[in-house]
Amino acid sequence: MATPRDDKYRELLASEQRSAQLYDGLASAATGERRAVLEELAAVERRHAAHWADKIADLGHTVPDEPVLGLRSRLLVWLASRASIDAVLPYLERSERADAGLYRDDAEATAAMAIDERSHARVLAQLRDNGIGSRDQIRTGERWHRGDRSGALRAAVFGVNDGLVSNASLVMGFAGSGAGASVILFAGLAGLVAGALSMAAGEYVSMSSQRESYEREIALEDIELRDDPEAEAEELALIYRAKGMDREDAEHLAVVIMKDRETALDTMAREELGIDPDELGSPWSAALSSLVAFALGAIVVVLPYLFGSGTAALVTAVALAAIALFTVGAVLGLLNGRSGLRSGARQLLVGGGAALVVFGIGHLAGVSAAS
Numbered sequence: 001m002a003t004p005r006d007d008k009y010r011e012l013l014a015s016e017q018r019s020a021q022l023y024d025g026l027a028s029a030a031t032g033e034r035r036a037v038l039e040e041l042a043a044v045e046r047r048h049a050a051h052w053a054d055k056i057a058d059l060g061h062t063v064p065d066e067p068v069l070g071l072r073s074r075l076l077v078w079l080a081s082r083a084s085i086d087a088v089l090p091y092l093e094r095s096e097r098a099d100a101g102l103y104r105d106d107a108e109a110t111a112a113m114a115i116d117e118r119s120h121a122r123v124l125a126q127l128r129d130n131g132i133g134s135r136d137q138i139r140t141g142e143r144w145h146r147g148d149r150s151g152a153l154r155a156a157v158f159g160v161n162d163g164l165v166s167n168a169s170l171v172m173g174f175a176g177s178g179a180g181a182s183v184i185l186f187a188g189l190a191g192l193v194a195g196a197l198s199m200a201a202g203e204y205v206s207m208s209s210q211r212e213s214y215e216r217e218i219a220l221e222d223i224e225l226r227d228d229p230e231a232e233a234e235e236l237a238l239i240y241r242a243k244g245m246d247r248e249d250a251e252h253l254a255v256v257i258m259k260d261r262e263t264a265l266d267t268m269a270r271e272e273l274g275i276d277p278d279e280l281g282s283p284w285s286a287a288l289s290s291l292v293a294f295a296l297g298a299i300v301v302v303l304p305y306l307f308g309s310g311t312a313a314l315v316t317a318v319a320l321a322a323i324a325l326f327t328v329g330a331v332l333g334l335l336n337g338r339s340g341l342r343s344g345a346r347q348l349l350v351g352g353g354a355a356l357v358v359f360g361i362g363h364l365a366g367v368s369a370a371s
Helices: 004-029 032-058 071-082 089-098 111-129 135-141 148-176 181-227 229-242 247-258 261-271 283-298 303-307 310-335 340-370
Strands: none
Touching (some): 004 032, 148 283, 181 310
16 A cells, blocks of 8 residues: 555656656767766666665565656657757756755755755756856956856845835835924934844845855765765766866866865865855855945935935935936946946836835825825
């Protein structure tokens, strides 16, 4: 009689078998190192399938035969054979990324299986980029390509933008209601403090969770290096082959790297997990950066009410908000390699529109309350 555990094992077995069949089919449509890499990915999936087959056998049940290849997989194999393997690699990469955490919290899977699933997406990405001339290499060699190096600046600009748009809308809403300058000032300061603290707290929790996840992945990789260094060397060689190295050079490089445990762990973290051990991120730094960035944006529309009131303060706040919105949009546009003028105008239109809507709502609310 089937049990929940048996059903789980059968489902995972069938999934791994279908993945192996798909890689085998795609390998038949590829050539050279690509074919060899896809065949080895199929072999990895079959090792995973064998693990679940053993689990079923341990329950005293009959291990089912391999399932028929699904319609989607048949379509991908057909497309690869009729067009090219490049046509289907993006779909495979997205699928593998979606399954990257499949065995992360499964106590019945081995640590190696969890790491294998995560590394498959990276191997496919290297196959798609074809190693030489890949997008990452182009970005490194050509300064006009935007990469992760502007990530901190981009995050800061987005933080300023969040503070600016949200607090401008809040202040405009109170101004539209006809509230006095002191009330508007209090609302603006409250929005600044509450928003900045909320952003900081959210960023701290998010960065802490991310760092803990990365540290856990690296720790699992360290265990694998200790328990099965040969398998890890094979995995690293596979990644290098996917980048375009021939088998002999890739295997030699992997063996050299594996001679030093610390170097091996650092390399596997970068190449297999996609993690830079030196840049896991600081939760406190992220929280402080978010707090300061949000506050800088939020203070813009509050300043006029610190020194004035009435129409003069409102007009000044609108002018400062408009200038700030355009500037933030222009900077974001330049970071993305787009026209600063166009991006600034778009940001002014969107952010200004949001503030205008809230101003109108505040005005209607004020009129309704007065009548």
